[in-house]
Amino acid sequence: MMILTTLLIGALLVGALITFIVLGFAHFVPWLFVLAAIVVVIWAKSREKSHFLEWKDEYSVGIEAIDKDHRKLVNLINQFQTAVLYRTGKEFEQEAFDALVDYTRTHFRSEEDLMEEHGYPDFEAHRKQHRKMIAQVEACMAQYMTKGRDVPLRKAVEFLQDWLINHINGTDQEYSEFLRSKGVR
Numbered sequence: 001m002m003i004l005t006t007l008l009i010g011a012l013l014v015g016a017l018i019t020f021i022v023l024g025f026a027h028f029v030p031w032l033f034v035l036a037a038i039v040v041v042i043w044a045k046s047r048e049k050s051h052f053l054e055w056k057d058e059y060s061v062g063i064e065a066i067d068k069d070h071r072k073l074v075n076l077i078n079q080f081q082t083a084v085l086y087r088t089g090k091e092f093e094q095e096a097f098d099a100l101v102d103y104t105r106t107h108f109r110s111e112e113d114l115m116e117e118h119g120y121p122d123f124e125a126h127r128k129q130h131r132k133m134i135a136q137v138e139a140c141m142a143q144y145m146t147k148g149r150d151v152p153l154r155k156a157v158e159f160l161q162d163w164l165i166n167h168i169n170g171t172d173q174e175y176s177e178f179l180r181s182k183g184v185r
Ligand SMILES: [Fe+2]
Pocket: 070, 107, 111, 168, 172
């Protein structure tokens, strides 16, 4: 939960406590504070949840091993986001980030091997996209290491979410038909 939201909830609860003491339990005003605090908690939770990625069947490229990788990447992004959102500390954030980037590299490599092996015509352009993404992510992490956490990491989460979904649902879909026509499942 964001600091501002936590402060707001804290302030509402303090408001409830003070008005309970001054006005008593029978008065409606303290209950308004309690109600407002509950509404803010529900709102904050739903906002956090809506920021997580969810796998959709339409993301499938029709190749089992690649779909499995993509699902795992979605999970790793969510784990990284959790680490950032809940301020789990630099070490944990770094670990979640490394796990994501490591798996991204592994996945890119196996995707590239598959495209190369079957002579996919857009192989070079696709590989370029993969390399560009890794470079951007590394730049983001370098910024985090030197400048501190908040902005760079939140940006990294957003960037990774957008990139991954656009890539899986766009560029990766383009090889699907070609590779499947070569018998890859
Ligand atoms: Fe992919």
